[in-house]
Amino acid sequence: MATPIITDGSLDRVRKTPRVVLPVRADLFAERAARFERVAAGNVMSGYLQLMAIVARAQQSVLSRRSAESVGEAALTASRDYGMPPLSAQSHPRTPEWRADLADIVGDVRTRVADSVSIALAAFDTLDETAREALADRVLTGTSLDEEAALVPFVGAALQTYFTRIAATIDVALVDQCDVPGICPVCASRPVASILRMGGDQANLRYLVCSLCATEWNMSRIQCTSCDTDKGVKYLVAHAEGKSETDAATRAETCDECKSYLKIFYQEKDPTLDPTADDLATLALDLLVDEQGYARSGPNLLFHPGSS
Numbered sequence: 001m002a003t004p005i006i007t008d009g010s011l012d013r014v015r016k017t018p019r020v021v022l023p024v025r026a027d028l029f030a031e032r033a034a035r036f037e038r039v040a041a042g043n044v045m046s047g048y049l050q051l052m053a054i055v056a057r058a059q060q061s062v063l064s065r066r067s068a069e070s071v072g073e074a075a076l077t078a079s080r081d082y083g084m085p086p087l088s089a090q091s092h093p094r095t096p097e098w099r100a101d102l103a104d105i106v107g108d109v110r111t112r113v114a115d116s117v118s119i120a121l122a123a124f125d126t127l128d129e130t131a132r133e134a135l136a137d138r139v140l141t142g143t144s145l146d147e148e149a150a151l152v153p154f155v156g157a158a159l160q161t162y163f164t165r166i167a168a169t170i171d172v173a174l175v176d177q178c179d180v181p182g183i184c185p186v187c188a189s190r191p192v193a194s195i196l197r198m199g200g201d202q203a204n205l206r207y208l209v210c211s212l213c214a215t216e217w218n219m220s221r222i223q224c225t226s227c228d229t230d231k232g233v234k235y236l237v238a239h240a241e242g243k244s245e246t247d248a249a250t251r252a253e254t255c256d257e258c259k260s261y262l263k264i265f266y267q268e269k270d271p272t273l274d275p276t277a278d279d280l281a282t283l284a285l286d287l288l289v290d291e292q293g294y295a296r297s298g299p300n301l302l303f304h305p306g307s308s
């Protein structure tokens with residue numbers, strides 16, 4: 001049978017669903033700052049959320065202050081040939097630029113916050129380069145120490161800025177083939193949460209959102225983001241939200257196979273929500289789910305227990 005020749009442009013209307021979405025929005029951190037300000041009102045964590053709004057504004061300012069370094073050829077080759085994330089956070093040789101980002105963010109925040117926060121940030125003055133690098137390694141591996149709690153969100157913010165800047169320059173075709181469902185195809189970090197997107201090419205699809213570089217990648221709904229199973233996946237909502245389960249903008253997706261959970265946000269319930277900001281605004285849900293015996297599977301780099 002002859003191949004039909006399509007002349008009415010209908011092929012152009014076939015919906016393209018991106019598997020990976022890189023962090024190319026120029027105002028990513030400014031939008032997050034605005035969201036932090038919005039969710040701070042009336043929240044029990046209000047002071048902390050307002051502080052993180054200031055941090056996100058500093059991240060936005062610092063993001064364009066430096067140009068992105070290029071990813072090494074060996075990493076690009078491994079990505080092309082073996083589907084490895086090209087910017088693997090734990091093995092990528094960080095340049096001193098991330099420490100310049102950290103110094104700028106901390107310096108910026110110190111001019112805008114109360115004395116008590118500024119005094120806590122003075123602890124950075126006592127850390128030499130080696131100590132700052134060691135702290136970054138612990139933030140990236142999730143092994144931060146409790147006595148460092150106050151510094152963790154700032155190191156996390158600097159690392160987010162540094163890795164997001166580079167991730168935005170990567171060829172999306174290169175990372176499209178990286179296929180370990182629960183880790184970021186760009187930097188191999190765990191997701192902060194997932195979001196059911198509305199509108200555009202991503203409409204009604206679930207995307208995991210990288211806790212570090214802000215890349216989003218598609219994953220089937222009702223599937224554990226940690227162990228990949230589709231059995232025993234359930235949803236919990238916080239009663240404090242005062243809404244029925246179907247009306248809640250935030251749910252915890254729990255898995256009975258691996259006893260882990262990650263939050264999922266429903267953008268149609270609130271178009272302006274930001275997974276990183278909304279995650280910190282819904283810590284009551286974490287407490288509820290922890291009580292039921294589930295362990296959270298991905299970090300929020302702007303928070304460490306004891307940092308609020």
Ligand SMILES: [Zn+2]
Nearest residue numbers: 184187210213
């Ligand atoms: Zn990432």
Ligand SMILES: [Zn+2]
Nearest residue numbers: 224227255258
């Ligand atoms: Zn699981």
